Amino acid sequence: MPGGPRADRRDFYEILGVPRTATQDEIQRAYRQLARQNHPDVNKDPGAEDRFKEISEAYDVLSDPQTRRRYDAFGPDFRQVPEDTDPEAFQRSRAGAGTAGAGQARGAGGADGFGAGLGGDLGGIDIEDLLGGIFGGRAGRGFGPIPGADQEAELELTVEEAFQGGHRSVTLQGPDGQRPLDVRIPAGVTNGQRIRLAGQGGRGSEGAPNGDLYFVARIAPHPRYRIDGRDLYVDLPLAPWEAALGTSVAVETPRGEMKVKVPPGTSTGKRLRLRHYGLPHPRGNAGHLYAEVKIVVPTKLTDEERRLFEQLAAVSTFDPRRR
Amino acid sequence: MGYALVLVRSASLNLEAFARTTGTHPDLVRRLVALGVLDADRDAAGELWFARSQVAVMGRVQRLRAGFGLNYAAVGLVTDLLDRIAVLEAALQEARRPGR
Numbered sequence: 001m002p003g004g005p006r007a008d009r010r011d012f013y014e015i016l017g018v019p020r021t022a023t024q025d026e027i028q029r030a031y032r033q034l035a036r037q038n039h040p041d042v043n044k045d046p047g048a049e050d051r052f053k054e055i056s057e058a059y060d061v062l063s064d065p066q067t068r069r070r071y072d073a074f075g076p077d078f079r080q081v082p083e084d085t086d087p088e089a090f091q092r093s094r095a096g097a098g099t100a101g102a103g104q105a106r107g108a109g110g111a112d113g114f115g116a117g118l119g120g121d122l123g124g125i126d127i128e129d130l131l132g133g134i135f136g137g138r139a140g141r142g143f144g145p146i147p148g149a150d151q152e153a154e155l156e157l158t159v160e161e162a163f164q165g166g167h168r169s170v171t172l173q174g175p176d177g178q179r180p181l182d183v184r185i186p187a188g189v190t191n192g193q194r195i196r197l198a199g200q201g202g203r204g205s206e207g208a209p210n211g212d213l214y215f216v217a218r219i220a221p222h223p224r225y226r227i228d229g230r231d232l233y234v235d236l237p238l239a240p241w242e243a244a245l246g247t248s249v250a251v252e253t254p255r256g257e258m259k260v261k262v263p264p265g266t267s268t269g270k271r272l273r274l275r276h277y278g279l280p281h282p283r284g285n286a287g288h289l290y291a292e293v294k295i296v297v298p299t300k301l302t303d304e305e306r307r308l309f310e311q312l313a314a315v316s317t318f319d320p321r322r323r
Numbered sequence: 324m325g326y327a328l329v330l331v332r333s334a335s336l337n338l339e340a341f342a343r344t345t346g347t348h349p350d351l352v353r354r355l356v357a358l359g360v361l362d363a364d365r366d367a368a369g370e371l372w373f374a375r376s377q378v379a380v381m382g383r384v385q386r387l388r389a390g391f392g393l394n395y396a397a398v399g400l401v402t403d404l405l406d407r408i409a410v411l412e413a414a415l416q417e418a419r420r421p422g423r
Contacts, residue, residue, distance in 0.1 A: 035390065035391070036391075039386075039387070039390050039391070040386065040390075041383050041386050041387055041390075041405065042405065052390070144346060144347075144385075145346045146346075146382065146385040146386055146389055147345070147346075147378075147379075147381075147382035147385070147386075148382075149382070149383065149386055150379065192413070192416065192417070208346060208382075211379075211382070
């Protein structure tokens, strides 16, 4: 899943992808572009919302020349530094204390866009920062509680999993690091079906409900089965004489091997149906399994086989191209 | 924790209930219906009724407005475009599917 870990606070310039020398115009352009790409209603990826908040937080600080100057001078914890602090004295005291400001872990209050220094020196807090936390962005001011967006992630399943159902452990990148989820896969899930995890999507603000997380089932290509809805298709290779004379062969199905009767005179392309041997339907009839006949000839004939085929060719009046 | 497939409840909400559920003002809801951003049915008494699915639509309207500072007419355009893209992406996905 995309979206890097957020244990370490990333540099605001890095988040917006601009150099430290960027002009206000460049910062705004970068922000607008990234915000459009990562808005949770435009980008259903579960990591997009966190990126959107990060981008908004970075823009909040860098778009205001005054807070930007303070960020440049004092780093990510600039809100805790009193207004009248001399940047150089600050740097010296930092170096003396031996702590690297940039690598410091995010404070508990920092994740929602509010400064970690709320309890500290109020004079150092920009009013915009105080109000910017509603949607994690400056544009989100004063809109009241807003429910979280629905998110979507793909879940690739094997044909066997789609057939039997089961559980799948999935790890998503969440705001507080890795988020393990146990997804129950219903037996008979089809391609494109959505599995809903209520309340596991984007977070609502100010007590509004969270969005839902949807896993969209994608059934991975299978070496043997092709899928159409709940129907399964499988190749059934036959020798020419088996196809001509009829036979009984074993066909592998997700339920195990099944004997299939091939009637005499079966040509390539004919489908033999195994009723309800496809994917199950939770509230209806299971799909079918179709064995598609494919006549296969030996690449190398033995002398005896060649003799018999030649004899057949001489005797037979069959013309498959006759109109 | 395990999660199962959940059926979405589909009872309708009247204007008051809808506004309460979405944490919005009924006047705003009425305006959005007039703009065609929200879908609502009007009963014989003239009261507006909203399908449950419109709660999510309202959430999206609020997020788009908050995230981009869009006005409500622009929100209508954006939601229409997003819906069209979702339909196209689903069709594309379907067409790309391997197999039959």
